[in-house]
Amino acid sequence: MVRKKYGKNEILIGISCTLLSISALTFYIWHQTESIRIGYEIGALEKTIQILNEEVKSLETQKAALLSLDRVEKIARQDLELIEPQEGQVIYENSEPAGGNNKR
């Protein structure tokens, strides 16, 4: 049995092909891994956005509850000791007279 001798060029081509294949494979694996990692990141960020949106909604609802007129009136009357203005104690600026146009 005679062992075939490869020339320098052939060896170079062989090594290049091997390296190219390994590089392509490495790139492919890296690409896949990155895609998955970015996918996870996007998923996590989307989840965060969703949670923050829910939080905004929850805070808006809390704000509405805190600004409820019942609560505001209690604070105004009990803590700040405010009272209703008496008849004739208010005049209106930039408003329509009765019978004129109004915001409704």
Add this chain to the structure above:
Amino acid sequence: MRQFVQNKFRQRTLILALILSAWIVGIFLRLIQLQVIQHTRLKAKVIEQNQNKRDVLPRRGTIYDRNGIILARSLPTQSVFLTPSEGESLAQEMEKIQKLKPILGFTEADFDRIQSRIRKGDTFIWVKRKIDPDCAQRTKSLELSGIFLQEETKRLYPLGKLASHVLGGVGIDDEGLSGVEYKYNSKLHGKKGKCLILRDARNKEYYIEILKEAEPGQDLVLALDETIQYIAEKILESAVRDYQANWGTVIISHPSSGEILALASYPNYNPNNFPPSPEEGLNRAISYNFEPGSTFKIITAAAARETRAVNLSDSFDCREGKIQLFGSVVRDHKLFGILTFPQALIHSSNVGMIKVGQQIGENSLYQTIESFKFGQKTGVDLPGEETGIFRPLNTWSKLSLPHLSIGYEISVTALQILEAMNVIANKGIWVPPRIVKDISEFPEEAKGKSAEPQRIISERTASELAEIFEKAVEEGTGRAAQIPGFKIAGKTGTAQKYDPALKEYVSSKHLASFVGFVPADKPVLSMIVVIDEPKIGEHYGGVVAAPVFREIASRALRYLGIRPQNPPAPLITAKLHSEGSR
């Protein structure tokens, strides 16, 4: 010797090959048995064990008032459920539930329900719905097998009792059960989605796939104004308490658009604790029929002038203070002299208005009542509206004409009377009432409505009556409704109530009401106030209901920035920010 060894080796190889072949055939046959013969049954069992298709509930739409204030909103919450594990006994399952008791606070009824469902072999059992985030966290930290948390939504009404009868409420599955929550349920609810959950052998979720996305519900903007609603509810509640009345209701509308700015009924309830008791839950503004008494004289007056059966200068002898009617007697609340037609209305004389009715005649009065849409729903976009009771002409007795002339022998809702007054305010045009600001967003709901504005009486008749009702507040029975600086048109009503047990009208039970609009010449607000059986002081509409109208209207007008026509002195300057953000 070598030959012998070779034969022995071949023999053993053959035996081993046969055993292996038999083993392979055995495996093959078993595979056929499992994969082919028992395929259907086993596949179903696998799916039952490790797959679970579950509904994904959509997010219910938010309800806003006309200025964008949140009246109802759904927020995420957690619910606990159990999927009994294969091979675990009832006692083992109940042990897990027992561990959750201090966190979730079960009742005996909850235990019995869960136990009976495990016995039945249910694969999905709610343990506790819509729990606090803290309870959810503590439940999760126990890491009990077969116990899972599912995200759901909980309906919140941040303003508590405010507008409870308009909003209604939802059940545990977020289905609208009353009010606009029920009326617009299909729009608010959205569409359910579906998800597939895969579990491992230990019953832990390892894969969730959304098979169909849930479609969130549409938001709803009501015509209601939070501030006007609040003013109406506060003052109504205080009036009902002060007069120790059974109940009261107030409706405020914008006459020319038909938009209902406030609808209050007391007793009310907190929709966060739905369902309420039947007493609290009844929306008396639209779901309660009553004999209106003198507020119905609006219709008699409209018929009198529209048919020209009575002239403005016609006078009626009311000196006796009573009138005999086929064996029964109807009295005035005080002695009058000879009254003209406008005076009979201004002072709400029963005798005068019965005589007016007699001049109108049965046919004309019947047609006018019918044209004002009594005996039929107004079409307001709220569930549970009553039609009232208006008997056909051929069933009328001799007493029907005089009785109807003063608001008896007919049952109405508060909204129907307000709508009648709105016809006067709108110069003869009837405008359908509505709760949702823009119905065009909901074409299917709009389809069912009788919905177009229509002329009921002439502009001339409406203007004449508006002037008379303005005088009724200036110098008649409605004086307590006066607001300094504003022209108000209104009519009082004091109806004796019929006692079904005694089968007669009793003098101790009354229904006091006032209906009117302000400013009389270009109305911004129209309002009806009804107070049932006031027990403290006088029971007249002019004494009980008219002051409620005044209190609510004066505050609402100030809030709306409507300047008085003749501002009273002394004055303190203040600046109004009507578009302020909250």
